[in-house]
């Protein structure tokens with residue numbers, strides 16, 4: 396049983412929350428308790444990069460689903476989110492990108508320009524040590540020459556570039572924020588409770604004072620509460636506490652504790668859709684020729700931390716301008732040297748590879764709100780038609796780029812949607828029918844909106860938000876590194892501001 400009172404209570408031990416806890420501990424800001432709804436990350440599938448394939452949809456995933464979205468033909472899609480120590484950073488592909496310098500300048504939030512955040516990225520990277528994937532599949536390596544000899548050696552969203560990505564792995568194993576930040580903080584006195592879901596935040600007048608657990612236990616935070624439950628979990632907890640748009644709360648039959656328009660608004664993600672290629676002697680897959688490799692894979696991984704199980708599935712990709720125009724890339728491609736099943740189900744006989752297109756800066760916005768039926772998560776995909784136009788151009792250009800890649804004898808024909816889907820209209824229909832996201836939801840408690848540039852929730856004392864939800868606009872690449880950067884800076888800011 397935990398003590399009943401702490402100076403700080405951090406809700407969520409995810410990518411950002413782990414860094415927040417470490418930052419508070421490093422500044423000796425007071426006693427710190429971290430509450431995590433999920434279990435430990437000490438589980439073989441978390442450590443082993445390929446393990447994420449089996450974790451998606453399992454008990455370490457929150458398994459959210461979106462509302463049906465008009466922009467994708469009324470479909471509802473899966474929104475996986477990690478539910479364990481390390482959060483989504485324990486279930487993700489570990490691709491490491493800061494984003495573009497201009498992403499942060501574009502936020503136009505005082506104190507968050509790239510010059511402001513760059514030192515924090517450098518500090519996070521000193522603890523994480525991201526590195527290019529060792530032992531990438533030859534197909535992934537074959538992307539490297541796509542933009543000529545003058546292209547950067549490693550892909551970057553700053554310029555057209557392609558090749559093997561960098562990952563937060565060490566010696567073939569996942570190295571998450573729980574490893575880099577939380578475990579050292581535990582040694583410094585931070586406490587963590589896992590399997591401990593928070594139901595709501597309790598207010599005393601306009602001050603956040605208490606955390607109410609799902610089992611009814613009440614804990615007191617003397618100096619402050621930090622909400623690091625992620626872009627879905629953090630606004631959901633505020634709404635459950637009666638903090639949010641008054642009309643929505645009333646319509647959902649909830650009491651309004653603090654009216655706060657903007658809670659849950661501005662939800663967006665990187666939409667993505669892809670191409671599948673299949674043929675014998677191509678990428679990884681389940682077929683007779685690779686049976687020996689798969690049978691030997693567990694032993695090879697256990698002894699040498701290499702082989703197919705050391706692949707985080709996404710191994711590399713590219714950044715480019717969808718229409719081939721000058722200027723910074725507007726799309727990112729993730730390359731997976733595995734045959735994926737496009738007909739549902741996890742497995743498919745054969746061998747091949749997959750590449751997608753994700754929009755770097757979607758204009759579309761959705762929102763998250765509480766209704767009588769529960770949480771409604773509308774990602775708003777393609778609500779702005781220009782997003783779909785860029786995706787169509789991007790998929791067309793991806794085809795020509797892949798045709799130029801140095802795949803040699805491993806090149807395989809496109810099998811889905813297939814070359815017959817060639818006109819812009821047909822590709823647009825394919826994208827609407829198939830698009831999902833890169834699993835990068837952000838923006839639901841944006842700085843400049845309900846949250847200040849010091850990460851405090853407006854209108855409530857003693858309550859801060861530190862996770863991907865505070866990004867006013869998604870960065871141009873994967874969001875784990877920015878989430879950790881936000882957590883890292885939050886620890887310092889909150890220690891200072893709470894004092």
Ligand SMILES: Cc1cc2nc3c(=O)[nH]c(=O)nc-3n(C[C@H](O)[C@H](O)[C@H](O)COP(=O)(O)OP(=O)(O)OC[C@H]3O[C@@H](n4cnc5c(N)ncnc54)[C@H](O)[C@@H]3O)c2cc1C
Pocket residue numbers: 406407408409410411412430431432433451475476477478479480481482483484486487488489490491492591592593594623624625626628629632833834835836861862863864873874875876878
């Ligand atoms: C399948 C997948 C693949 C991805 N791949 C990549 C990638 O390769 N590279 C990349 O950069 N990004 C990737 N991402 C995105 C990246 O992992 C996230 O942007 C990042 O982890 C978000 O960090 P966060 O701190 O905002 O939230 P999270 O890391 O999700 O942390 C939130 C934590 O809060 C906990 N929590 C939530 N509600 C409660 C509650 N009520 N009580 C207690 N605890 C609670 C959750 O269990 C979780 O541990 C991927 C995400 C997913 C899901």
